[in-house]
Amino acid sequence: MEFDFLPKLPKPDLDDRTFKDLVDECILRIPRYCPEWTNYNPSDPGITLIELFAWLTDQMLLRFNQVPKRNYITFLEMLGVRLQAPTPAMVDITFYLSAALPNTYTIPVGVEVATVRTETEEAIAFTTDRPLVIDKPYIRHFLTSPTVDQIPQILRDRFTNLWTMRSEGDWYGRELAFFDEQPQPGNSFYLVFDGECEGNVLALQLKGEAATATGINPDAPPRRWEAWNGVEWVSVLLRESDDSTKGFSFSELAAQGINPLQGADVVLHLPQSWPVTTFTAYQGRWLRCIYTSPQSYQPGYSSSPRIVGLSVRAIGGTVGASQSELIRNEIVGESDGTPGQTFQLQGVPLLSRRDDEYLLISPPGGIPQRWQEVNDFANSGPQDLHYTIDSRTGTVQFGPLIREPAQLQHQTQFRGFAQTGITHSMLQNPALSNELERQYGAVPQRGSVIRMVAYRTGGGRKGNVQTGTITVAKTAIPYVARLINHTPARNGSDAESLEDAVIRVPAMLRTRDRAVTPEDFEVLTLQAGMGAVSRVRCLPPTSTKEAGTIRLLVVPAANTDVLSRGEGMEPELLNLSPQLRSQILAYLDERRLLGVQVKLQAPEYVGVAVQTEVALEPEYNNPTAQQEMLWKLRIALYRFLNPITGGHEGKGWPFGRPVYPSDIVTLFQQFPAVRYLGVVQLFELRYTGQTWVRTLPQNPVIDPGSLGLICSWQNNRLRSGHVVNLIQ
Numbered sequence: 001m002e003f004d005f006l007p008k009l010p011k012p013d014l015d016d017r018t019f020k021d022l023v024d025e026c027i028l029r030i031p032r033y034c035p036e037w038t039n040y041n042p043s044d045p046g047i048t049l050i051e052l053f054a055w056l057t058d059q060m061l062l063r064f065n066q067v068p069k070r071n072y073i074t075f076l077e078m079l080g081v082r083l084q085a086p087t088p089a090m091v092d093i094t095f096y097l098s099a100a101l102p103n104t105y106t107i108p109v110g111v112e113v114a115t116v117r118t119e120t121e122e123a124i125a126f127t128t129d130r131p132l133v134i135d136k137p138y139i140r141h142f143l144t145s146p147t148v149d150q151i152p153q154i155l156r157d158r159f160t161n162l163w164t165m166r167s168e169g170d171w172y173g174r175e176l177a178f179f180d181e182q183p184q185p186g187n188s189f190y191l192v193f194d195g196e197c198e199g200n201v202l203a204l205q206l207k208g209e210a211a212t213a214t215g216i217n218p219d220a221p222p223r224r225w226e227a228w229n230g231v232e233w234v235s236v237l238l239r240e241s242d243d244s245t246k247g248f249s250f251s252e253l254a255a256q257g258i259n260p261l262q263g264a265d266v267v268l269h270l271p272q273s274w275p276v277t278t279f280t281a282y283q284g285r286w287l288r289c290i291y292t293s294p295q296s297y298q299p300g301y302s303s304s305p306r307i308v309g310l311s312v313r314a315i316g317g318t319v320g321a322s323q324s325e326l327i328r329n330e331i332v333g334e335s336d337g338t339p340g341q342t343f344q345l346q347g348v349p350l351l352s353r354r355d356d357e358y359l360l361i362s363p364p365g366g367i368p369q370r371w372q373e374v375n376d377f378a379n380s381g382p383q384d385l386h387y388t389i390d391s392r393t394g395t396v397q398f399g400p401l402i403r404e405p406a407q408l409q410h411q412t413q414f415r416g417f418a419q420t421g422i423t424h425s426m427l428q429n430p431a432l433s434n435e436l437e438r439q440y441g442a443v444p445q446r447g448s449v450i451r452m453v454a455y456r457t458g459g460g461r462k463g464n465v466q467t468g469t470i471t472v473a474k475t476a477i478p479y480v481a482r483l484i485n486h487t488p489a490r491n492g493s494d495a496e497s498l499e500d501a502v503i504r505v506p507a508m509l510r511t512r513d514r515a516v517t518p519e520d521f522e523v524l525t526l527q528a529g530m531g532a533v534s535r536v537r538c539l540p541p542t543s544t545k546e547a548g549t550i551r552l553l554v555v556p557a558a559n560t561d562v563l564s565r566g567e568g569m570e571p572e573l574l575n576l577s578p579q580l581r582s583q584i585l586a587y588l589d590e591r592r593l594l595g596v597q598v599k600l601q602a603p604e605y606v607g608v609a610v611q612t613e614v615a616l617e618p619e620y621n622n623p624t625a626q627q628e629m630l631w632k633l634r635i636a637l638y639r640f641l642n643p644i645t646g647g648h649e650g651k652g653w654p655f656g657r658p659v660y661p662s663d664i665v666t667l668f669q670q671f672p673a674v675r676y677l678g679v680v681q682l683f684e685l686r687y688t689g690q691t692w693v694r695t696l697p698q699n700p701v702i703d704p705g706s707l708g709l710i711c712s713w714q715n716n717r718l719r720s721g722h723v724v725n726l727i728q
Contacts, residue, residue, distance in 0.1 A: 015061045022054035073498070076505055080376055083501055085349045085391035086459030087531040088322040089492025090579055091126060091485050093470060094201060094269065097134065098481040100313040104196070105479060107132040107319070110326050112474040113483055115465055124463055125325050126470060126489075127456065132319040133196050137312050138169045141192035141282050144178070148186045148290050150233070152279045155190065163310075170311035175209065178248065178289070183301040185222075185293040192284035193312070199272040201316035205263040207309030208250040215302030221247020222294035222301070228286040229271040236287070238486060242267035248305030263309060269318060269486070273578070320579065323463030323492055324351055324456040332359070332396060337446030339401035339439060345394035347457035349495060352391070357454045359387055359396070364447040377440035386441040392495055396450075399441020463492035464559030464573070487572050491580055493531025493557050515591045521550055521598070528587030532557050532580055534644050537603075537655050548595055553603045555652065556580060560645050563638045566631055574643065576602045607685025608641050608659055612668075613678030620673050629673050640667050 017025075027050065030037050037046060093113055097105075109131045117123035142163070143155040159165075163173030179187035191204075216222060221243070226233040237243065243266045246252045250260035258264070274285050294300040325347070332343045353373060362368040371385040377399050380386045388397050444450060470485040477483075496504075507523040515521045518538035525536040535555040541547060558573040581600050588598050620629055639645045640663075646653035648666075661680035668674050 015064055017058075017061060019054055019058040022057055023051055026050045026054065072502070076501065079505070079509075081501060081505055081508075082390065083392050083498065084496035084530060085351065086495045087491060087493040087529075088324050088351055088456075088459040089126075089461075089463030089465070089489040090577060091321055091323075091465070091470065091489035092272070092318050092487055093126065093128065093321045093483055093485055094316060094318045095132065095134075095477070095480050095483045096201065096316040097314075097479050099479075100203075100315055101134070101479060102136065104136060105134045107134070107317070107477060107480070111477060112325065113321065113470055114472045114474055115469045116472055123472065124323060124465060125458070125474065126321040126463075127324045127326050128319050128321045130319060132199065132317045134200055134314050134317045135195040135197050136169075137193050137195040137197045137200070137202060137314055139165075139171060139191055139310060139312055140194050140284050141190070142171070142176075142310065143190040143192065143282065145188050145190065146180060146184070146186070148188045148288075152190065155280050155282065157282075158189075168311075170309065172207075172309040175306040175308055177304040177306050179291055179301065179304040181304060183291055183304050185291055185300070187304075188288050188290040191287045191312075192282050193287065194284055197270060197285060197314065198274040199318045200270050200314045201318065202268045202270060203265040203313050203315045204268060205265050205309075205311045205313070206245055206248065206307050207263040208245075208248065208260045208305065208307045214247070214249055214251075214305050215299055216247055216249065216294070217298050218246035218249040218252045220295070220298055221249070222292045222298070223247055224290045224292050225266070225268055226288050226290065227268075227270055227274060228277055228288075229273045230275045230277065233288070234271050236268040236270055237266070238269050248307075250305075261308070263311070267315070272318060272320065318486075322351070322456075322458070323460070323489065324458035326454060326456050327452075328454045330452045330455075332450040332452055335361070335398075335444035335446060335448040335450060337443060339399060339443050341398055341443075343396040343450060345389075345396060345452060345455065347455065348392070348394035349457060349459060350389060350391040350394055351456040351459060353389070353455060357452075357456070360451045360453050361385075361444050362449045362451070363445045366445075374441075380441035382439040382442060384441055396452075398443055399439060401437055401439050403437040459492065460494050461492050461559050461561070463489055465489045466562075467572075490558060490573055490575075490577060491529075491532035491556055492559070496531070513591060515550075515588060515596075516593065518550075521552060521588065521592075524588060524591055525552055525554065525584055528584040529554075529557070529580065530583075533584070534558070535652050549597045549599060550592075551599050551601065552584075553655070554580075554584070554600055555603060555643050558644060560639075560642070563642065563645065564635060566635055566638070569642075574602065574605065576600065603643070603655070605643070609683035609685055610637060610641075610664055611681040611683065612664065614668065615675040615677070616673050617675050629671070632671065633668060633674075636667055636671075637664075 027040055027047075030040070040047060042048075042051075095107060107128070109128055111128045112125055113128075114123040114125045115121075142158045143152075144158055145152055145155055147154070158176055159171065159173075162176065163171045165171050178189050219240075221240075225235065225237040227236045244253075244264040245266055250264075253260045253264055268287070270287075276284060277286055279286065291301060327347050330346060332345065335341065358373065359371045360368050361371055369385060371387050373389055374380060374386045376388065377386060380399055382399075384399075386399060389395070390397075465485070465488065467486060467488050468484055470489075471483060473480065473483060504527075507519075508527075511520045511523050513524075515524050518540070521538045522536045526533050533554055534557040537553040539551040539553060541549065541551075554576055556574060556576060558569060560569065562569055584600060585598060592598060614630075614633065616626065616629055620626055639650070640647070641659070642653065644652050647657075648663075659682055661682060664680045664682075665677055668677055
């Protein structure tokens with residue numbers, strides 16, 4: 001291992017003799033020890049033996065000169081630096097019930113699900129992090145508003161004296177309009193629910209008359225479903241196919257032979273944080289539908305949709321899961337009563353332990369004791385029930401016994417007693433002479449059975465699986481028909497390497513675990529992510545109003561292996577998840593100065609599309625070679641225009657740096673097969689909410705002063721947009 005990134009201070013080798021120096025030294029000693037030997041030519045067998053042993057000695061000296069690097073690593077150990085264990089990928093798993101249940105149903109914590117095992121890939125297991133409660137929801141209020149506001153101000157109750165709720169919770173009555181008689185964009189209606197429905201998948205059934213035509217395009221209805229998560233309104237309609245009403249176009253259902261009076265469902269995936277909130281005089285969990293401005297080429301509502309019945313049922317739920325396997329009640333071993341003894345857990349690497357994951361030690365004939373895990377034994381006394389676990393190797397260790405030299409102990413006692421006036425003769429007390437050792441942490445009694453109640457193993461980049469790949473339940477789950485992940489897994493990272501630790505330690509010593517300077521916040525944010533953060537940038541304040549506010553741009557880590565396969569990355573991979581946001585903020589909150597406010601946000605991503613023509617060398621004048629070369633050029637674009645692997649250094653595209661055609665020319669010129677290039681055109685891609693729109697060519701693509709990151713999106717997948725054609 002070479003520490004090329006360390007300062008290059010002048011330092012000699014411990015032994016700087018070379019192979020030639022060793023051979024010359026041996027030849028110079030021949031007249032002294034063997035004067036009869038007079039032939040020093042390389043052809044002499046004796047000279048051959050000298051060169052052989054000089055070569056062996058040179059190899060040993062090469063290893064001997066590695067001692068300073070080993071000492072450097074030893075210093076890291078003395079500082080208490082440990083290699084970080086892998087970080088598990090996080091994902092949301094949606095469970096769909098076989099049928100709506102009459103009572104509340106709970107899927108317990110620790111349910112294991114996995115990807116499909118193939119001939120070439122092992123199944124990747126995930127475990128749910130908390131129980132999932134699928135409740136029976138009730139609609140309490142149906143409210144309408146002429147305008148859409150962040151905080152609803154003007155609400156009209158449409159149920160009162162008009163509709164009746166049946167015993168099973170269904171509402172029915174005379175025709176009821178959603179919006180104004182002449183609907184205007186911004187018209188909205190609200191549904192207020194009762195029940196513990198956080199994270200549930202609701203099927204909202206609406207019944208209407210077939211004659212109530214609305215005039216919209218049923219394949220692209222101008223409406224938006226949202227739920228209040230306590231902070232903002234978030235979208236809850238996963239895809240358009242989940243709306244069987246076609247945007248409340250009951251006439252379309254009748255044309256398909258479906259009776260609208262029997263109802264059609266709108267399937268909504270509620271956020272996992274869906275708190276009870278009070279707006280005006282109404283309290284509950286809030287859901288709303290907004291009439292949005294239709295596209296210029298599409299019609300809007302000519303009249304308000306009307307319904308005669310409304311009901312809701314829970315058909316599933318979504319819960320967070322981590323890439324891990326739960327191991328319970330593992331017998332670690334039996335104590336022999338010696339200090340510092342170690343044991344090995346079977347599952348490695350270990351994930352961060354939770355409150356219910358600990359060692360339970362059962363003394364012979366005694367009551368089992370719960371012991372506490374600590375980072376080290378520096379503050380542990382002889383009676384403290386402490387132990388340590390190396391998450392990377394799975395090694396469990398109990399407190400060591402440290403023996404101090406008797407001379408040092410006596411000198412320390414002599415100075416201490418001299419200051420208190422105690423005579424030197426008292427040092428001869430045998431009781432004092434025996435105090436030459438110290439126990440750090442208690443030692444389990446001989447014969448005690450050591451058992452790990454529970455721990456989780458897993459983690460790594462392999463857990464960053466794509467959307468729709470987690471479909472297998474490792475154990476049967478009652479009432480669950482199927483499961484799937486509608487979003488890709490994210491934030492999984494491999495274990496820290498020694499090279500990464502060597503780079504991390506100088507920054508750790510500089511920050512001293514306190515966030516003061518912008519560089520401190522960047523370093524600590526990377527540490528807080530525990531491998532889940534790829535890049536971070538601390539922005540300077542733009543005005544005096546932001547004094548005391550730290551703004552951090554965070555780029556989450558993502559699995560970039562798909563780039564080498566010629567595939568794009570899902571846009572959701574670069575979203576800053578609530579779990580990662582909370583984890584970073586909690587870590588920084590303990591280390592920031594009082595009065596400093598930390599704000600996390602994702603960078604503003606700007607898409608880039610590249611269009612050019614490439615001429616190849618004559619030897620590539622066959623279809624197979626041309627297609628292979630085009631594939632390599634596309635892979636190069638995928639990697640180059642990427643926030644994680646992009647840029648000329650391959651460490652992610654620099655914050656705010658524009659893209660120039662010369663960058664693409666330089667990239668393609670690295671391939672010997674490229675003879676010359678045509679005109680390189682760059683197009684900016686802007687996301688409109690559903691698709692990426694390409695603008696006119698411009699140079700540079702973004703303003704150099706922008707704080708956005710350059711990446712590439714196209715067709716809802718993260719990639720370098722490209723139109724690369726061959727010049728024949």
